[in-house]
Structure formats: C-alpha cells, structure tokens
Amino acid sequence: MSSLAKLIQTEARLYARDRTSLILGLTLPTVVLIALGIIPELRESSEDFGGVRFIDYFAPSLLVVSVGVIGLTNLPVIMATYRERGVLRRMRTTPVHPGKLLFAQLLVNLVAALVSALLLMAVARIAYDVPMPEHPLGFAIAFVLGMAAVFSLGMLVAAVAPTGRTATGVAMVIFMLIMFFGGVYLPRFMLPEAVATIGDYTPPGVQALLDSWSGTAPSAVQLLVMGATALVVGALSARLFKWE
Amino acid sequence: MAFIEVRDLVKSYGSFRAVDGVSFTVEEGEIFGILGPNGAGKTTTVECIEGLRERDSGSISVMGLDPEKDGPELKQILGSQLQESRLPDKLRVDEALDLYGSFYRRRADPNRLIDSLGLGAKRKTPFGKLSGGQQQRLSIALALVGAPRVAVLDELTTGLDPQARRDTWDLIEQVRDSGVTIILVTHFMDEAERLCDRLAIIDSGKVVALDTPGGLTAGVSDEQRVRFRPSAPFPDALLLELPEVAEIARSGPQVVVTGRGNLLQAVTSVLARHHIVAAELRVEQLSLDDAFVAITGKSLEH
Numbered sequence: 221m222s223s224l225a226k227l228i229q230t231e232a233r234l235y236a237r238d239r240t241s242l243i244l245g246l247t248l249p250t251v252v253l254i255a256l257g258i259i260p261e262l263r264e265s266s267e268d269f270g271g272v273r274f275i276d277y278f279a280p281s282l283l284v285v286s287v288g289v290i291g292l293t294n295l296p297v298i299m300a301t302y303r304e305r306g307v308l309r310r311m312r313t314t315p316v317h318p319g320k321l322l323f324a325q326l327l328v329n330l331v332a333a334l335v336s337a338l339l340l341m342a343v344a345r346i347a348y349d350v351p352m353p354e355h356p357l358g359f360a361i362a363f364v365l366g367m368a369a370v371f372s373l374g375m376l377v378a379a380v381a382p383t384g385r386t387a388t389g390v391a392m393v394i395f396m397l398i399m400f401f402g403g404v405y406l407p408r409f410m411l412p413e414a415v416a417t418i419g420d421y422t423p424p425g426v427q428a429l430l431d432s433w434s435g436t437a438p439s440a441v442q443l444l445v446m447g448a449t450a451l452v453v454g455a456l457s458a459r460l461f462k463w464e
Numbered sequence: 465m466a467f468i469e470v471r472d473l474v475k476s477y478g479s480f481r482a483v484d485g486v487s488f489t490v491e492e493g494e495i496f497g498i499l500g501p502n503g504a505g506k507t508t509t510v511e512c513i514e515g516l517r518e519r520d521s522g523s524i525s526v527m528g529l530d531p532e533k534d535g536p537e538l539k540q541i542l543g544s545q546l547q548e549s550r551l552p553d554k555l556r557v558d559e560a561l562d563l564y565g566s567f568y569r570r571r572a573d574p575n576r577l578i579d580s581l582g583l584g585a586k587r588k589t590p591f592g593k594l595s596g597g598q599q600q601r602l603s604i605a606l607a608l609v610g611a612p613r614v615a616v617l618d619e620l621t622t623g624l625d626p627q628a629r630r631d632t633w634d635l636i637e638q639v640r641d642s643g644v645t646i647i648l649v650t651h652f653m654d655e656a657e658r659l660c661d662r663l664a665i666i667d668s669g670k671v672v673a674l675d676t677p678g679g680l681t682a683g684v685s686d687e688q689r690v691r692f693r694p695s696a697p698f699p700d701a702l703l704l705e706l707p708e709v710a711e712i713a714r715s716g717p718q719v720v721v722t723g724r725g726n727l728l729q730a731v732t733s734v735l736a737r738h739h740i741v742a743a744e745l746r747v748e749q750l751s752l753d754d755a756f757v758a759i760t761g762k763s764l765e766h
Contacts, residue, residue: 226566230559237554306549313514313544314610315536316567 223316227324235328241294246336249285250343253278257348276351277407279344280429283363284402286336287424291370292377292395293388295329299378300387309464318463326371333367354435358428362438366424368450370398372457373423379457402426421445465525467492467645468513468614473522475508482508484669485522495636495646497656497663501762505669506649507547510616513647514544526614540569543612545603547619553592557583557602560591561609568610577605581635597628601635608639615639618649633658653752667760681755688749690721690731692742702738706730718744 221229236242253275256262262274299322302308311318344350353359373394381387399405401419403426408416420427420439425446428438466489475483483505490496498506511517513524515531515538524531529538551560561574578584581601586594594602600620607615617636621629636659640646650656656663657677665673665680673680687710700712708730709723721731728747735742756762 221566223566226563230555230563233559234552234554302552305551306546307551309516310544310546310549310551310606312516313539313542313546314564314567315539315569 224320224324227316227321228327231321231324231328232331235294235332241290245290245294245332246339248289249282249336249340252285253282253340253344254347263348274407275344275348277430279340279350280433281403281407281426282340283337283429284398284404284424284426286340287333287367287370288395288398288402290329290333290336291367291374292391292398294332295325295371295374296377296381296387296391297384298325299375300381301384303462303464304383306464312463322461326375329374330367330371333371337363353433355432355437358432358436358438362425362428362432362443362446365443365446365450366426366429369423369425369446369453372450372453375457376453376460379461398422398424423449465528466490467527468496468647469523469525470509470513471523473509473512473524474520475505475512475517476520481669483512483519486664486666486669486671487522488664488671488674490645490647492645493640493643494661495640495648495659497660498647498649498666499651499653499656499663499756500666501651501760504666506651506666507618509666510618510647510649514542514616515539540610541613543607543610543615545607545615545617545620547622549603550599551591551602554590556588556590557594558587560602561605564606565609570611572609572611574605574609577608580638581605582631597624597632600624600628600632604632604635608644612644614645614647616647616649620648620650621652621655629655653756657752665756665759667762673755673759677752680759681750681752683755685750685758686724687722688724688727688747690723690728690745690747692719692745693717694719694735695741695743696739698735698738698740702734703731706734 256278257275262278265271265273302321302325308318308321311321341350341352345352374391377387377391377394381390401415401422402424403411403416403419408419408426408430411419420442423446425438425442428442428446432438468490470489471487473483473486474481486505486509488496498509500506508517512519513526513531515535518532526538526542529541531538555563557578558574561577565571565574578587581604583598583601583605586598589598591599591602600623604617604620607617620636621632624632633655636646636648648655648659660677662674662676663680664671673683675683694717703709703712703721706723708725708727709721711722713720713722721727723730732742732745
C-alpha cells in the first residue's frame with residue numbers, strides 16, 4: 221500500500237477510535253433533530269414559520285452543526301496536537317512529507333462531515349418526513365463550498381495554534397459565531413435582519429442551503445463568497461502552516 | 465571521502481550562535497558520540513544532519529548526500545530518533561511500524577524489529593498505554609524500520625530507569641553489529657563511555673575534544689590514585705622512594721598514594737615485602753567525567 225493510502229487508513233482508524241469525536245461529530249446534529257422532533261408542535265405546520273413545520277425549516281441549519289463540529293473542533297485540534305507532540309516533526313525525518321499526513325487528516329474529516337450530514341438528512345426523511353433538497357444540484361454546490369469554507373477556517377487555526385489547547389479555544393469561538401450566524405442557537409427568522417444578512421455570508425452560508433433545500437437556486441454571490449473564502453483562507457493557512 | 469563528514473558547520477538562532485564551526489567525521493560501522501552539556505549545540509548539529517534545520521554555512525555529507533540538496537534520498541538511508549517526539553495515543557505498536565515502514569523503499573522486517581526490541585507482547589498496545597521505556601524503544605524501532613545505513617539517536621535513554629537504560633545500550637550494540645553506523649547524542653558520561661568508539665565533546669557550539677573515550681581521559685592526565693588501609697604503620701619514605709609514586713597522603717587510617725604508570729603493582733609489591741596487608745584496596749582512575757570537567761571547565765548536569 222502506498223504511504224498516502226496507509227496514512228489515510230491510519231487517520232481513519234484513529235478517528236474511529238476516538239469515541240468522543242466519533243459520537244459527537246457524527247451524531248450530534250441528528251440527536252438534536254430527533255429531540256426536537258419529539259415535540260409535537262414542532263412537527264405541525266405553523267403560521268409562525270410561514271406555514272411550514274419548524275422541523276422542515278430547522279433541518280438545514282443543523283447541517284451547519286455537522287460541518288462545524290468536525291471542521292472546527294476536530295480537525296484543528298488534532299493537527300495542533302500532532303504539532304505539539306512532535307508527530308509532524310518526526311515525519312519530517314522520513315522520506316514522506318508531513319503534508320501528506322495533513323491531507324489524510326483533511327480527507328478523513330471531510331468524509332466524516334459528509335457522513336454526518338447524510339445521516340442527518342436520512343433520519344430527517346425517515347423519522348419526520350422532512351422533504352429532501354428540491355434543488356439538488358444547487359444544494360450540493362452550496363454544501364460543498366460551505367463545507368470547504370468552514371474547513372479552511374479550521375485549517376487556519378491548525379496552521380498557527382501552537383498547542384492543542386489554544387486550537388480548542390480559538391476554534392470554539394469561531395464555532396460559536398458560526399452556529400449563531402447560521403441560526404442554530406436562534407432560528408434565523410428570530411434574528412435581527414442585519415445579523416441574518418451577515419449570516420448569509422458567514423461560512424457555511426446557511427441561506428444558500430435553505431434556498432436550495434426549498435427549491436430556489438442559491439444566490440451566486442453567496443456561493444462565490446464561500447468559494448473565495450475557502451480559497452483565500454485555505455491558501456493563507458498553507459502559507460502560515462508551521463510544522464513545528 | 466569519509467562515510468559522514470561535517471565541516472565548519474555554523475547555525476545561529478537570531479544573534480545566538482548555537483553551532484559555531486563544528487567539524488568531525490564518522491567512519492562506517494562506528495558508534496560516534498556527541499557529548500556536551502545542555503544547550504551546547506549537540507541537538508542543533510544533528511538536526512542539520514537529519515535535514516530538520518538549514519545550516520548557515522559549512523558542509524555536511526552523509527554517504528555523499530547533502531541533507532539540504534538530497535533531503536528525500538538521504539532520509540531513505542538515515543533513521544532518526546528524536547528527543548520528545550510522541551505518537552498519537554491510540555496508534556498501536558504494530559500499526560506505527562506498518563505506517564512508518566510504508567514511507568521507505570527498503571524495509572526492515574517489522575515483526576523481527578518488534579521482537580528484538582522486546583515489544584513482542586505489546587504489538588496491539590496503543591502508544592498511550594506503553595511505559596516510558598517502551599515508548600522509547602518504539603521510537604528506536606521507527607528509526608530502524610526503513611533499514612537505514614545511519615541512525616541518529618538523540619538523548620536515547622533520558623527518562624529511563626537504570627535497567628531500561630542498560631537494555632537499550634545492549635540494543636544499540638546489536639544495531640551497530642548489524643552494520644548500522646550510529647551517531648549518539650548524549651549528556652550521560654557512562655553511556656558515552658560504554659557505547660562510543662569515538663566521541664566529540666561539544667561546548668558552546670564548538671568541538672573542544674575529539675577522541676576515543678580512553679584517549680580523552682589519557683589526554684587529560686594519566687594520573688592514578690591508590691587508596692588502602694595498611695595493617696601496620698609504615699613511613700611515607702617507603703613508598704616515596706618508588707619512581708611511580710608522586711605523593712602520599714593520609715586521612716585517618718587511610719593512605720592515598722598518587723602517581724603514574726604501574727602504580728598499583730609498585731605499591732603492593734613494596735607493601736608485601738614488608739609484610740603489610742593493604743585492606744580496602746581501591747584504584748581510582750580518571751573517569752570520563754573528570755576528563756569532561758578538565759576539558760570544558762563544567763560538569764554535566766544530570
């Protein structure tokens with residue numbers, strides 16, 4: 221097996237062995253969905269939510285949790301810990317560049333975020349009959365770009381945080397902001413308009429997810445902002461990344 | 465060209481010259497020690513050899529390869545064991561060797577490596593559950609998994625208990641016997657004395673002495689001391705007549721004779737002729753520790 225394949229296999233194994241991140245990362249959004257769905261009022265269409273059920277409205281916001289938990293709490297903390305413990309430095313003495321380890325770690329986390337999102341959507345559909353995205357292509361693009369933008373922020377934290385503890389602290393602040401602007405703490409229709417507008421352009425761009433879910437093509441500007449964020453922040457973190 | 469050659473190596477951190485013109489050569493198959501107090505520039509020197517740091521000036525050649533120009537090729541033949549480098553806690557012993565083995569073209573048999581390092585019963589144990597000594601041995605195993613021609617071992621036994629240290633020393637000798645050239649960084653005298661064929665003493669970024677352990681002590685002084693408790697009193701002159709004896713001192717019932725050459729033989733034969741028994745007889749030779757203090761004017765902090 222090539223060194224890259226081995227690295228991916230190893231990182232996937234380590235991810236699976238870390239019960240906390242496995243359970244929290246993969247199932248937290250789904251657990252929240254199930255908990256909300258148990259309340260009957262949230263499963264009935266209501267004038268308060270513009271004639272739709274709260275659960276239909278809120279499911280896309282929970283995707284923000286899926287992407288955020290993994291991209292901002294798992295990824296940067298693991299990378300910063302690897303630096304702190306000298307794992308990256310140790311790899312620099314071998315013929316394989318530690319950039320491959322970084323890539324493997326990124327890939328494993330992207331797959332985990334994807335699995336978490338798919339699990340959420342499947343449970344929403346099966347348990348509560350939440351409709352699936354009505355603009356699938358737009359939704360796929362919005363999801364991938366939004367996820368890339370969140371992960372680039374996670375990588376930026378990973379690039380510069382000297383220790384796992386610092387990474388946890390900084391990433392947690394970004395995570396909370398993203399949750400807030402993404403309408404996870406308070407549904408977006410309850411947020412002041414200015415805050416909601418900022419939320420449109422805050423990774424992962426929840427409005428584009430909501431629009432494409434309900435069948436409207438996502439706004440090109442919002443998608444561009446997500447793509448540009450991913451590129452610029454991603455390039456910046458690659459530039460700033462410290463191996464030791 | 466020598467197997468490993470370091471010439472006029474200089475490396476500064478800001479205005480601090482960590483390595484200031486270090487030169488030495490290492491022959492194929494030897495254990496070459498780099499000894500010095502903390503902060504002397506030992507680790508920086510080997511980090512330049514390993515390709516972890518870029519030197520400011522000077523040249524380095526390992527089997528004709530330059531760590532800066534031929535990094536990837538050099539790393540195929542050079543295994544490194546770093547100070548304070550850990551693995552993910554949940555990575556198991558066999559998985560770590562399997563992973564690191566995949567980085568190299570040539571590979572040592574991981575199972576034999578695990579067994580020879582005494583980790584046979586720990587194959588499935590995650591890194592975080594290993595003892596300090598076992599973690600250290602795994603780290604050595606990872607340095608050897610690419611079947612290297614050269615191994616650089618930095619502060620190999622720091623933090624190990626005495627038994628684990630001796631076991632590790634045996635292991636290093638086995639590795640050398642299998643044909644691997646070893647550069648050993650240490651601040652333990654006994655370790656250097658026991659393992660190294662030759663060693664360089666580095667202090668404040670410079671090589672201050674370079675010789676075999678025996679040569680280093682002899683170079684400082686060949687003075688010896690014989691200490692004993694005589695069974696009967698005798699005058700100082702009895703021993704001072706001997707050409708080997710330089711000085712005689714008494715403290716309580718103890719006599720300490722200082723001198724050179726075959727001192728012990730000379731002293732005991734004179735005493736025997738006068739029917740004096742030398743009880744609690746001890747010969748004290750200059751140790752590498754004493755030589756180190758004489759050369760650098762410092763003692764090593766343990």
